[in-house]
Amino acid sequence: MARYFIRLSYCGTAYNGWQSQPHKGTITIQSTIENALHTYLRKDIPITGCGRTDTGVHAKDYIAHFDFEPLDDIPTIIHRLNRVLPDDIAIHDIYRVKDDAHARFNAISRSYQYRLHTNKSPFKPYSYFYFYDTPDLSVLNQTANLLLEYTDFTTFCKLHSGAKTMDCHLTESAWIKNGEDYTYKVTSDRFLRGMIRLIVGMCLQVARGKASLEEVKNALNNQDRLSQDWSVPAIGLMLCDIQYPDTIKWYES
Known part of the structure; x- marks a missing residue:
């Protein structure tokens, strides 16, 4: 057996998140891709x-x-999987990695x-959050x-999240403005549940x-949780990049 990384993108609007759910009829990204792999490779993967x-x-x-x-x-495998998958999921690459490489735990x-x-724009209803005010970029x-x-980001973590630690090491946290569009960019080694939207x-x-x-500042210093009412909708959030160490790569001997 060999281990492979699969690189993909998706629009999450029509799905109940990434992870497969035990409830019959619940459509997720994971279950949709697993069904496509089964269709093409004829095995449960x-x-x-x-x-x-x-x-x-x-x-x-x-x-x-x-x-x-x-x-x-x-x-050819990528091409045929993309023909099976719906239009809102795309496979971009499949490549071999070391047998112990892990998509979640090896990410840096x-x-x-x-x-x-x-x-308000009718062309941005699924990937932008429509905000009715014009915020000050310098204050943002x-x-x-x-x-x-x-x-320590206890302040931005949901109660009963199950996280073993509240520590996250942010290396980027900034807003940019382009016309009437605002984008918040954030990079870290990890994130807590609901953290970015809050x-x-x-x-x-x-x-x-x-x-x-x-x-x-006081909330952060005292690890006081902010109101979840401040959290913005999921519609505007996108995972844009994930990095791994070169040591996970597989080289044919």
Whole structure:
């Protein structure tokens, strides 16, 4: 048996998140890809993803792994899988890695973007959050940059999340503006459940004058949880990049 990484992207609007669910009839990204693999390779092939994106969250660069006998003509396999899969899921690459490589546990960084627009558009209903106000970009960035000073993110974690540690090491936290579109970019070694959507909501609350930067600092210093009411919808969130060490690569001897 050989282990393979599969690189894909998807629009999460029509799915109940990444992970397969025990409830019959619940459609997820994982179950849809496993069904496609079964259709083409004629075997049940479980796949393991790099993370559990929630319902409605998208991914531009997602990695999963699976085990199978050594594959030949991978470009043809990719082409035929894409013909089986629905239009909102695309396979971009399949490549062999070391037998113990793990899509989730070997990842060293993950980068997400959250996108919103301030002028309602019928062409952005599935990948942008329509925000009815025009936030101050300088205040958004002042708030976002504050997070780079912290590693304990209890403040942004849902209760009963099951996380063993609240530590995350952010290396990027910034907003950019392009016309009427705003994008929050964040990179870390890991994220807590609901963390990014609550960070975005917090930034918007401060930019609108509904909360102060001092309140956010106090919450972070005291590990006080912010209100989940501040959390923004999943529609604007996208996993954009995931990085692995070169040591997981498989080289034919």
